[in-house]
Amino acid sequence: MCLTIQDALSLDIDYLYGQSWSVREDDLKAHEEQINRAAKEVSEIRRNGKGPDGSHVFFPHLPYLYEENLLIGDDEKQRIKTLSEKAKEMDAVVSIGIGGSYLGNQVLFDLFCGPYWNMKSKEERHGFPAVFFAGQNVDPVSLLKLTEELKRRSGEKDNYKVTLLVISKSGTTIEPTTAFHVLMKELSGFCDVSVIAVTDAEKGELHRLALENNWDTFTVPGGIGGRFSIFSPVGLVFGSLIGLDTEEFLRGARTVEEFCQSEKWDENPALLLASLKYIGTSEYGLVSEVIMPYGDALRSLGWWYAQLLGESLGKKYNNDGQIVHAGRTPVAAVGTTDMHSLTQEHQQGKKNKLFQFISVDSPSLDTKAYCMEGESEGFVQMSRMLTAAMKSNAEALASEQRMSCRISVSRMTPYHLGALMYFFFLTIAYEGSLLQINAFDQPGVEAYKKILHQYLRSFLQ
Missing domain, CATH: 3.40.50.10490 (Glucose-6-phosphate isomerase like protein; domain 1)
Known part of the structure; x- marks a missing residue:
């Protein structure tokens, strides 16, 4: 059948x-x-x-995220939709997250960018940045090798711009928090580092840091567990940064x-x-x-x-x-x-x-x-x-x-x-x-x- x-x-x-x-x-x-x-x-x-x-369990509302105002507001919807153009100003994006804040975005990358994405020139990527992942493990070797690679790339271009996309509702989960702080410390010496935070709308350590530092911020909606979050800003922000048609998604x-x-x-x-x-x-x-x-x-x-x-x-x-x-x-x-x-x-x-x-x-x-x-x-x-x-x-x-x-x-x-x-x-x-x-x-x-x-x-x- x-x-x-x-x-x-x-x-x-x-x-x-x-x-x-x-x-x-x-x-x-x-x-x-x-x-x-x-x-x-x-x-x-x-x-x-x-x-x-x-x-609260709101996953049935996710397909209507751009149409309803239950999970995010109009301003946030518009900012997600315009991220694709802002992404073309970036040289590299590091997506920092674990579990549902990592796995869905890895799917998007694998299917619509592919394993040789970072080997392409920016023109071949249609202006979109190179993409790396961090925070999905407490592994100092992989994290420091990532910083070495970004340092190498920064030496090939003046004012190399790296965006850290840090995704954590609480801002205290060990793996992404550790990766974020290490990368901020290591990269600041040789890159132009900016941050996009996807986190709780009202509370949490990452929310506090985002307010203090005036970072671009998007919402992990209430009533959406991490493993259900790919259709929320957790996935849509990342998708926009790689040029994904989020409305079709x-x-x-x-x-x-x-x-x-x-x-x-x-x-x-x-x-x-x-x-x-x-x-x-x-x-x-x-x-x-x-x-x-x-x-x-x-x-x-x-x-x-x-x-x-x-x-x-x-x-x-x-x-x-x-x-x-x-x-x-x-x-x-x-x-x-x-x-x-x-x-x-x-x-x-x-x-x-x-x-x-x-x-x-x-x-x-x-x-x-x-x-x-x-x-x-x-x-x-x-x-x-x-x-x-x-x-x-x-x-x-x-x-x-x-x-x-x-x-x-x-x-x-x-x-x-x-x-x-x-x-x-x-x-x-x-x-x-x-x-x-x-x-x-x-x-x-x-x-x-x-x-x-x-x-x-x-x-x-």
């Missing part, structure tokens, strides 16, 4: 639904009460903007939001996929989910989805306070690379994994390659090789009765990426309601942070 959401994306569930060994229609009927309840709960979140614990999300509002599973692809995953987990013993996009540029999309899945559904307690230890372990892979490293275990290891393949039907670049198969030889489009490898993987897994689904977009544009990423938001929201857990908090993350701060206090000099 293949479902389409207008011209945005397609969902193929042939190896997840309808097989004798997969989720079946009678499973959906047996869970009809839970599915109906979950559908209504997400509809209620759309209406009242509140999660299971009563806290939001339009893709809006297409999915408006298509997937039905409370009937057979009319709502996001609700259906969430229901199939929920049943596969609760009734068929699926404990892991392998997200496997095909294509190097999509690798970071797997990392981004792993955070979304893990932080949203990996919960100890349900909404009634009962211990449930919900969720599936996310595993990020990439095709075809990991068909030569992980597929052996996928094919013949424990039958406890769900596979989610992602593909682009018509990549932006393609070429023919020589191919010899038995007595036959000739040339094949490499994009067809990639698609054939993905289909072969799915069919081989199905021969061992292992469930998978495939989500595809016709092309990779800002519109299609917006649709794809927002579709994942909805599936997670629906499955969280099916599990009766809060998919919008992350209490487990705080446990290690408390211990970490104790260690750091003991190291202070």
Whole structure:
């Protein structure tokens, strides 16, 4: 069965639904009460903007960020839209953030800039700056090597302009805070350094510093968790700095939001996929989910989805306070690379994994390659090789009765990426309601942070 959401994306569930060994229609009927309840709960979140614990959950408003005044004001919208022109005055941008403040922006960079972006001349980048990432790890080696590279570049041009885009709601998260202070100290001696802060609108250490230093400031809206923030200024500011059409990006999300509002599973692809995953987990013993996009540029999309899945559904307690230890372990892979490293275990290891393949039907670049198969030889489009490898993987897994689904977009544009990423938001929201857990908090993350701060206090000099 293949479902389409207008011209945005397609969902193929042939190896997840309808097989004798997969989720079946009678499973959906047996869970009809839970599915109906979950559908209504997400509809209620759309209406009242509140999660299971009563806290604000505004992600359904993100596709309408430029149209509504709920999350940011008109002045901020306009400043985001004009950032693309200001970006052309910059030589380099360093995006500083971790988790949701990093992973989504890495996806945007990988898909619309690519690995050789910084090797291009400014003219070849159409005037846009070189881009670097920092603050996604407490790693002194990578951070100081970045400063060395920026120092080298500054020696090739007078008045080399570096913008630090620091993204942190609180301004106290260890990784971005450390990177920001080190870079400010190290770069100020040889670069013209400016700062753009994306942070809380009213409070926090970064907010205070931004006011004191008159930095350009944008808002991390309330009611938007980090892993849901790519359609907020967290992602849109970065997107504008690399020339992304942010209005098209939001339009893709809006297409999915408006298509997937039905409370009937057979009319709502996001609700259906969430229901199939929920049943596969609760009734068929699926404990892991392998997200496997095909294509190097999509690798970071797997990392981004792993955070979304893990932080949203990996919960100890349900909404009634009962211990449930919900969720599936996310595993990020990439095709075809990991068909030569992980597929052996996928094919013949424990039958406890769900596979989610992602593909682009018509990549932006393609070429023919020589191919010899038995007595036959000739040339094949490499994009067809990639698609054939993905289909072969799915069919081989199905021969061992292992469930998978495939989500595809016709092309990779800002519109299609917006649709794809927002579709994942909805599936997670629906499955969280099916599990009766809060998919919008992350209490487990705080446990290690408390211990970490104790260690750091003991190291202070």
